Amino acid sequence: MATYKKRGYKPNTKEEQQTAVEEQSTTAEVFNTLDEGAGKTEEWVARNQKYIFIIIGVAAAVILGYLAYEEFIQEPKEAEAANEMFVAQQYFETALNSSGAQSDSLYNLALTGAQGKFGFEDIIENYGGTKAGNLSRYYAGMAYLNTNQYQQAIDHLDDFKSDDQILAPLAKGAIGDAFLQLEQPEEALDYYEEAAQMRENNFTTPRFLMKAAVTAIKLGNGAAAEKYLTRIQKEYPDSAEANKVSVYLGQAQAMQ
Template sequence: MATYKKRGYKPENKEEQQNKVEDESTTAEVFNTLDEGAGKTEAWVAKNQKYIFIIIGAAAIIILGYLAYNEFVQEPKEAEAANEMFQAQIYFDSALDATGAESDSLYNLSLTGGEGKYGFLDIIDNYGSTNAANLARYYAGMAYLSTNNYQEAINQLDDFESDDEVIAPLAKGALGDAFMQLEQPEEALNYYEEAATMRTNEFTTPKFLLKAAITALSLGEGEKAEEYLTRIEDEFPNSSQADMVAGYLGQAQAMQ
């Protein structure tokens, strides 16, 4: 057991003198080891300082370059792309309110441009790294879907990325619509299920739960259809889709 010794304490016998010498020796050894380690580190730094400075300098250049790129290249490019896309969005919004040939014409103008302004496809080609180009893929996909060009709709929507509460599931659901039109219900069901589950809200969730249920019925999967219809009934009773549940639910139950 160690015994506390006041400062100035003198060993009373030979054994205590020996213990004191050993303690002092151990302490000295520890400090010598630390000094030796520090010396080696200093020597290594001195030997390799040229390379260290090169690495630090390169990191600083990368960081400063990234900041400069964002401020002087990317941000102006984002603003320019958004400005160029304005007319295409007007065509697209007008197409939503139009019918027949007029609607198709407006969708095509939104894709290819008009009045000297870019269409969505031009935005994608010329501003590919911007948020505007990403959004243009969504609009282009929807325009192609509305004009019955289903494969092109799939190509554009598949490249679109979003975390938005509404637009993200709408894009997935539109992929499902395109595959249904191409008579690939299995693929369509996968996208409807993903669209229904990736976000939970009163608009997109019941919308794609119903589409998933109807598609499941077409594939003879009554149990799965019943699951989706029951969820609409329980979780979204005030949705417009809830009014259609009863008829489909009877079909699903009869199928099992």
């Protein structure tokens, strides 16, 4: 059992003296072991310091290189790409408010460019790794969809990546629209379902639930159509699509 010893206490008996000697010996062994461990570590560092400095240098170079790339290359490139995209966006937005041949012509200008300015395809090719390049894939996909070039629309929209609450499901649903135009309703239904589930909001969710319901009716799947329509009715009663539920719900129920 350990006993408390006052500071300055001196052992009197032989047993106490022997114990004190053993404790000192043990303490010395511990410090010797620590010294040996520290010595080995120092030796290892001394032997391998060349490689350690190389590793540290490489890590520092990677970090500094990344920071320099972001500041001196990527950021200016982002600004340049956004500036190039401005004219193409104007063509696209004007096309949305036009119709017929004029609309098609404007979409094509948005895609290919004009007056020495890049179109969306040029921006994708030259600035593909930028945010503007990614957004151009969305615009290009929609332009192709509106000019009846459905496979090109699918290709571009499938490459578009976004976490945006509206754009992400719109792109996914537009792929469904393209497949429907290509007379592939099964694929269209898959994309409508995915678009409806991607983000929960009062705009895109009921929109693609309705498209999924109509497509399910076209495929003869009344039960699935009823499920989509009922969800619109219960969860999105104030949406524009809710006003159409009764029209399609009767069809869906009659098929079962």
